[in-house]
Amino acid sequence: MNSIDSQILKNYLDSCKEKDLFKELNISEDFDECKIKIRLLSIEQFLININSDIYKHLFSAVFSLKDHIDTIKININDNVETLESFNTLEEVSIFNYQFDRSDKEGSLEIIISKVSNEYTTIYFLDNFIEFLNNTSNISFIFELFEKHNNKFKIFSEQNFLVKTNSFYFASAQNFDPLVVFENKNADKLKKINENCHFGNAASIKFLPEDFYHYFNNSFPNQNFKNLFERLSLALILRVFSDVSEFDSNKLTYKMFGYKTIKHEYNFMSLNTKSLNDYYQSYNDLFFDNSNFIDKIGLARNVISLHTINQDFTNIKGDIYSSIKSNYNIYLKENIKKYIDLKNKITDKLFTISSSFDNLVDDFSKSFKSSFYTLATIFLSLILLRLIKGSTSTIPIFTFEVYVFLISVLFAMYLYKKYILFELSHKKDRIFEQYEQLKNQYISLLDKSDLNELLMYENFKEKNNKYISTQTEQYSKYWNKTLLVYFISFTFLTICA
Template identity: 30%
Template sequence: MSIVRQILEPFGKVTKLSIKDNFCLYEAKYTFLSSAPLDRLKETLEIHLTRLNQSGVSVVITVYDNNPIRISSDNLGSLDEKVGLIVDELVYLEGDVDIEIRIDKEESVNLNIFDLSVFVEHIDSLSLQENLEAWSKFDLSTPFSVDVWEDTEPFTTESICFNSVFPNVNGKSDAITSESCKLDKLGKVEKRDKCGHFANAAQFNFIPNDFKVCCDKNKQLKNFFNGLFNSFLIVYLSDFSSISGDTIKYRLKGYKLLSGSVDFSDLMEHDSSELSRIYEWTYLEGNYTDKIGLARNIISIHLNGECILSIECGTSDSVKSGYDLYLKDNVKQYIEIKNKISDFLQSQSDKALDMTKSMFSMFKTGLWTFTTFFITVFLLRVVNKGTLSGVFGFEVYVVSLLLIVISFIYLLISVMEINSDRNRLIEKYSDIRGRYKDLLDKADLDKIIDVETVSLKERLYINKKRNRYILMWIITNLVILIAVSILYCSSAGSNVERDIETEKVNNLNGLEVFTSKIPQEDEVIVTSQEHDVRVESKLEGQESKPLTEVSSASGLDLKSK
């Protein structure tokens, strides 16, 4: 069944003169007998022209006689008049009459084909570049329907569906709806441009899937679309490609440089299963940059000749195996990087511990300085004087205060130093993260080294230790200050008592001198109460007198004693 045949049916037996069917125009010329009955011509033309008009095509039927009569689908109001003229004219004609059916397809959204075999002959006559220019006029980003106005077997690619407009016995079309057209076409084009250059990219925005055959009941269409499919497989796997006329040129940089050109006729018959599997694997998922680089390397060393079409069977499996090894190496490198970061974190933690230990060492050094000083002072004083009395004098007290002041200055310097080292240590976390941000995924890097959390943790640890040592340092200095003050006050009191005892001893020494001058026959008793020393005579009749009086009588001067 064909709509053209249905239109010509009222004209009886017709003879085909010529048919042309392309992307823009259908034009067919026939002859029929002037004696044709023309039964139901008006009704037949009205039904079919209306349907064609609704599909977006414009139909003009011309009957050639002495005065050509044209019937247009855009002016069906004059159909009665035109049919009447044809009937009237045929009465006076004998023999064959020429009739032409011209259908303009430019305004239709879909592609309309009225004679599929003629259309296939047309696309076969075009070059590869001309075919792509024709198909580029249609939007293949969604399933694109090609309406065939005759009975035909369904034929589909992943983006194009050739469907007969006539229903089958079940009232349904045989077309297969292509779900693959929903693929991310734009994403694949972006990947191609990222690692390759297609010279005709501005003209032909296709992906191989647009022409991948799904239902291949029409052998002529199958070969044609297989050629287009293979062409874009080469485009999407090569570093550089261009299409000119019937030839596609390519350059592929792998372990070996592969460069050449292929005719469209060779591409139509070629079994592209290996290249197709490599393409699907490369562009489907995963890291495209790594995969396309590896695929090009493997392809370049798995060829039976110098042409990309001579690829060895099983190359796709080699590509996948190579990628698995590549991933294992990457995993090894990833583990090494992760271990390096872990070692860095551990070393930073050790540095934080060393920082706090260094402050504690400073504290011990200051404490040992005090200890050494006091031990030295006490030992020297005890050795020289043989007693602990009066060991801590004013000079020692002043030196002790000076050491305490120096200790506080030393504390301030230590705090400034540890704060500076702490800030520098925390900054290194951001530095190490910035160093690996180009190698690792941001989320994964945040998981391995969470700069904010780690920095806060180290800062709190260092600050806690620092504050603890500051408190110990201050308390120790205060204890030493209090102890020094107490020792100094005690030593000052001991010195006063020692001076009084010294004066008493001197007075007694003077008394011994005095008694040595008293006549031996006089027996005297010397007594002392407080500071009043008296001399008593044991001879009868002698009374006791104060030492001063006795000394005066004896001619001794004891005032200085």
């Protein structure tokens, strides 16, 4: 038997049932285990013949199906307790019945426990999907997918491959445990939640693309296809709705477009015929990562006009083309206003940037003014000394004059410190004006668009570095100038 084909095992079990070897067959599977339960006509007859060819074939098939990481347990039960238990094929083969069981009905229970931390095995895909559909709680389905592995190794299909943004399902013979997923876009989820109220936002973190896969007409498992299409559409409709909530198996959506639409759906009967149209529209919202607020508003208007009987799943026409056309018209009608607005912001940003240049210029002028003042005093004393000549008995560089000159130098130093203090406060004030500019237009432009326009990532850092570099350079020149004059005044006074 092919070790990766559970359908052959299923067919074999069905044939045994038809031959009245079994009374009843039940297969169930969830994320944690796969359970095959067979109703026996006679426990004693089963145990007597447990090593017969037909049962050897059955147990061999079960153990060959099991993934090498998973564990298996075989129980023989009556209506009260487990009578016999086996963990390996060898234990079954060496079992010797002692004729100590009464001839009554019981059950053969085969439990395969899934223990891998890297992936989840699925032996009977239809039964696994049936388990999900029978939970009757869409929130619980999302919780299960959040809790368990996002890679699934499937034994029940020969040619199966589905890869979404977060999940990977593949036939055992094609399964790649090293497959890599795209990172979930937390910014996208945040943007969605900022523009609609979702009652389950705290517990459901999935995006439509986590369950969206383009299924062609030859897709091998219709139950899987239907489940994932319903999950994806449920998440897409919550994006386009202003208000939505998932409560058990009930989905509630409310949209405020040109018309207000409210509708409730049963998750199991959600019509997905418009899924691809909706998904194209959803994908376009984030195509260029800008103007999201405008796009979602236009989309809601278009959808509200295209729904029939206030049913989001009953759409007339092509909503994707309508949304795209309306958005293009919107851009053409508003392009001049948009350009004028961007030019206005650019002008204000230029004015703010110029303010930083003015701060450096003012500091430079203060330095030059200080330099000219000291130069004038020094040159005046030198000139006076030359005019009086060597015949004068009255010295120019006296101690009193020296004290006066040192006082002037100290005053110049304090003046520099005050200028730096004032410059720091003016710089902070300009940064406040920059933040005010951003807050003023944040409601008119998309956040990412505004950040790009304002160079938000490096504006502060760039200008702060420019101010610090320039003021530090002029401050060093200022200090050196004061030091040169101090040495000159001291030398001339001593020499006098």
